[in-house]
Amino acid sequence: MNIFKSLAFLVFFVTTLSSAQNKDITLEEIWDGTFKAVGLDALHSMNNGQQYSVLNHENKASKIDVYDYKTLSKVNTLVNSRDISAIDSLSNYTFSEDETKVLLATKVESIFRRSTLGQFYVYDTKTTSTTLISEEKIQEPTFSPDGNKVAYGLNNNLFIKDLTSGKTQQITLDGEKNKIINGITDWVYEEEFGFVRAFEWNAEGNKIAFIRFDETNVPEFSMDVYGQQLYQTQTVFKYPKAGETNSEVSLHIFDLAKNNTQEVKLNRTYSDFYIPRIKWSNDANVLSAQYINRHQNELDLWVINAETLSGDLVLAETDKAYIDVTSNLTFLKDNSFIWTSEKDGWNHIYHYDKTGKLINQVTSGDWEVTNYYGYNQKTKRIFYQSTEDGSINRSIYSIGLNGKKKQRLTKSTGTNSASFSADFTYFINTFSSATNPPEYTLNNSKTGNLVKSIKDNDKLSQKLSQYKISDKEFSTISINGNDLNMWTIKPANFDETKTYPLFMYQYSGPGSQQVANRWNGANDYWYQHLAQQGYIVVCIDGRGTGFKGADFKKVTQNELGKYEVEDQIQAAKQLGKLAYIDEHNIGIWGWSYGGFMSSNALFKGNDTFSMAIAVAPVTSWRYYDSIYTERYMTTPQENASGYDENSPINHVDKLKGDFLLIHGTGDDNVHVQNTMRMVDALIQADKQFEWMIYPDNNHSIKGGNTRLHLYKKMTNFIHDHLGADRDMKKVSKQEDVKIKE
Template sequence: MLKLAIDKSMINSEQHVTFVNIKYKYMKFRHLVAVFGFLMTSLVFCQEKQITLQEIWSGEFRTEGMQSLHSMANGNEYSVLNFNRESRTTSIDIYDYKTLEKTKTIVSSADIAEIQYFSDYSFNKDESKIILTTKSEPVFRHSTLGEYYIYDIASKKVTKVSDDLVQEPTLSPDGSKIAYGFENNLYVKDLKSGKVEQFTTDGEKNKIINGITDWVYEEEFAFVRAFDWNANSDQIAFIRFDETNVPEFSMDVYGSDLYPTQHVFKYPKAGEENSKVSLHLYDINSKNVSQLKVDKAYDDFYIPRLKWTNEANVLSVQLMNRHQNELDLWMIDTKAMTSKNVLAEKDKAYIDVTFNLTFLKDNSFIWTSELDGFNHIYHYSKTGKLINQVTKGDWEVTNYYGFNEKKNTIYFQSTENGSVNRDVFSIGLNGKNKKRLTQKDGTNSASFSADFTYFINTFSSATTPQEYTLYDTKSGKIVKQIKDNKVLAKQLEGYAMSKKEFSTISINGNDLNMWTIKPKDFDANKVYPLFMYQYSGPGSQQVANRWNSANDYWYQMLAQQGYIVVCIDGRGTGFKGADFKKVTQNKLGKYEIEDQIEAAKQLGKLDYIDAERIGIWGWSYGGFMSSNALFKGNDVFKMAIAVAPVTSWRFYDSIYTERYMTTPQENPSGYDENSPINHVDKLKGDFLLIHGTGDDNVHVQNTMRMVEALIQADKQFEWMIYPDKNHGIYGGNTRLHLYKKMTNFIHKTLGDKLEMSKD
């Protein structure tokens, strides 16, 4: 700035006038500069808006999709659930793959007196009948109670499944009957006569469950319906859960009444007793229920999958030991009551259970496994003899789409084009003629027509929101664009969005995948606070070339406010081979934390990052990690936010925890040495702990015990409790409040001296 140093006593009148004019012109110049700067700033602001939390959580940036897409059996058409906002009715509409034109409406709630609208649908095997979902109430994460109707397409007749709210209604393949669960028992309804048969009677809450999984199976083996129809529609196989001796967990439900209530359910924590499971068969004709057994004695085992083969009397069932490092595939002949173990896998760590089991016409089967160190596709004979390893390479098969018998071709998704990308491929059953069917780098996923002539590809990347495109499977060429999100992309051009930069960082002998979001006006001559996000759970992935989640908009908002945001997938995460994923076995939280701490140290050495202002956050497993990072890395991290964290693996469920840690009785040091509750004495920085009291997954007990440990260690911290909210912490204004809380905490702990000059 120019400084005027003038002695007033030496100024005569002429000089004084000159000085006044100089001063006036200088002040006018300053005013003009200020006005120009304001106009320029306003212009930039108008051109590039700042993201707000209200916009994020009001759905302002929501993408459009295709709801409940189903490929029709003819291979030429697909169905979609459509909602008419004006009439508030729903319909199942049929579209032609080739033209993408709507050809007809199968059913509309406007034409059904009994139904105002339906929220979901499913066909039986020959597509003659449809189950329509009307009312639906959540039970746990995947399970629901609902009111259902059956629509007969030919007669247009509507039949209510039950006056009660039931679970998992499933039509028989021939469409003549429907089976469902109600109050822990199983029922079959004959759709012609309307007669209902209850074929289990011992079901009782918190004791016996028939055909519906218990809490821990639902959460960790990811299925709810534990019964299945055979091909002839005359037998139902089901799993029975005896959870009588499983310890109970209780949660207070505060609600709005004068007195709170309690939700009590069976929850086996690590090392505690699980449900005793058994396999049973109901014969429709004889009305007889019998137990199915295999020719091997198992002690404390799981039944994570059951599925009928193409032979009406042959049931496949997967049995797994409690350590989950041995998996047997059994074939049970339900007429002869004989069994054969056709496949036995063992692993030094654990085996992931999948749904990737497909039976061919000759009852040979396609299976996925990590046998060679990467997840690949295998073809076995019906007796379990290996015919061929179909896919090979230092990459992972991430989804199996199906088998085209006419072309003898398998379709799958993989990471062959880089672990952060996904592409759709075809390959011969003999492992030859592999072909990449998708064209763009990013995340591609396919929904194939029933005869595999076409597939609808869903594509997104870090720069492109979801696009839905019709492909010709044989040529791999695009037939037509179906739907895109160009309107959203155009809308976002008005915001100061930063590029998500993908790279790797060398940490502890490994090249770890990383993304970085910098302020759009990033200046390498300034220094910025660093805010790290991670999840880090076994087999997970956060660094992926796909479109934004809600959190990504939050990170963009933080970047707009002057933060650099980084995410790193460390050891133990997925899609880089079994050795990389399973290195954390028996020591959850050791290597993952070492990687995050070392990464923060390396990043803190960059000229433009302020090593004194590094923070980290995570949710669930990520909350476990962020807590540990702040405690064990107290010389690196200034702050941490932990949302719904596991604070000791002794508090978490048996199936998940023991898969990676065995039991606490066998591995006490593994449980205790890396659980943050045992390291609270190391806390130096700022810590925000958040939990919902209605979390049936990671119980609020984790936070309460952590709070008590922090108090007894005389450590100051902040915490927030959300009454009756589950593991997702949402509903009404909850998410907005949560993210305001976290944002304010970040500003308070990292936000001082934002974009501080290095000079």
């Protein structure tokens, strides 16, 4: 071979390789799925403890495949949508307790954030027959314990379908849109207490407990839906804003044998309250219910006899600020129970006897239990996730019910989450970090040792190796007496002798976390894109955010938008002193609570921030829902100054920088009313700004080309008003910011 040709080829190869490793991330790639990580869909551990099932999608068909834990090989395909003529594809599935029947979900459509309507079929694994539950789309179908019945919601009423006889019984009759809801939560419960199904079968399947919502007197909110027709339509639903009337809730028990429903009336009068959780114990006649006052600082756990309808108060918690409702209540065989609470200042696990007497505090320390996975009755060990190796990390632990012999089961530092086999022999661990895309491994639950690798994202890693990717640097910054968690993304060709515009992101809502050692979301790729364009991107979790103890989280009580905004402004000022930060070009953005924050930061910090973007922002807490807002602010009637002094709508006169305001008109959560009121206030204050409205889009602002359009809009605004395309200047500023790696 000619040596000159060889050299030419080598130069071409090296040049090509070099250019291939320096590709820029485009906005189109972020939103077309180029960087999507693979995962496990609808993972379910089988009763035998030796197998698990997942939902796989292939060539427009869906399959429920069963795998062996030890070998990871596929045992069989339990259900294939191709074999069922009525079903094109599946979106989810649920087993009956004995796993002889499977509930199949198809043609599912969203109502609000968590609620859906869908067609549901019962597949019998023994006969391979398929039964349609209802011709109409239904909500929250749930097997009875013996698998012979399915209860569900339809048109605000509850129904039971007997799978043996094929007959359907309607067990409530008074359901009516925007008036009475039986067994399904109203809008504000769904959004803020995080559940939709408000009915539960007891252990024997002969009783159903349910919550009834009377929202007759709750004020209505309406949204125009513009659609494609000549005339718009309206969506009208009940939405209690802060200080307004809530649904009247009551607890009921339907007895299948007696065919009647009775209301549970406790020997304590609650005037204005919520029932955020109900759960049957192992005893078919013992129901638990959590009652919490409207201020959400007094929570009572009641144990109710389903025959006599009498109740005993077994646990009462109070807090000077508020109490987070727990979903971790677990009844043991002796009806003692496991409970999580932050009553000692950090979220921990407690064990009580059936009367509510404390047996022991299982976990303790200056760290948080972030997930409770379950209790192994045989070994008397509890499995949980926590922040024991740092507030930005998550690891999996086991501990004895007596609080002894704690063991860390995961080895890698980052974000670990677990799915345990039914008998707690194994767990599938999902691990990711800022540098490692998600990987799924099978682990031994006793030792945590790796058994086998299930799935990784090596292909994604290889793909990303072709791009200019900057490290996400984790550190803390000392602000207002606190060491706040921070991450920073700098341009890949960062030169500390030059200055760069600073773009800050935050959310900042109570108990939230954005600075976390986990793999990229879509926004992280956007920040990489911005870094490639010459920006330094920073995120700081200020006071009021989560996983650093109750005092740190609850300091914002009654004054949302005060301390959080002070922290972001002060952080920007301190970062602006860094030699490589252009203190005259600092921007901030956020979505929802983050939009509330970025607006406030620009207005109140008008000498610090030169621009801000607010997407779907709350502009006054007077416009937001009762449960969320009053948890942190009490009511406007009680705390008018707290509502008004820190709402950005009341500080528009301070605007000096460039402001972009964005909202979807179909936002059922943070209503576009917030933006419209802000727009009018800005106009009346004679302040120029830019804004963008997305017709019929909800709080997520997505679908079709919408999300790409949104991020192009924001990117262009950043380029226009932070000026990263200008020549970087040589500087000689002093660096005196307290940043700890």
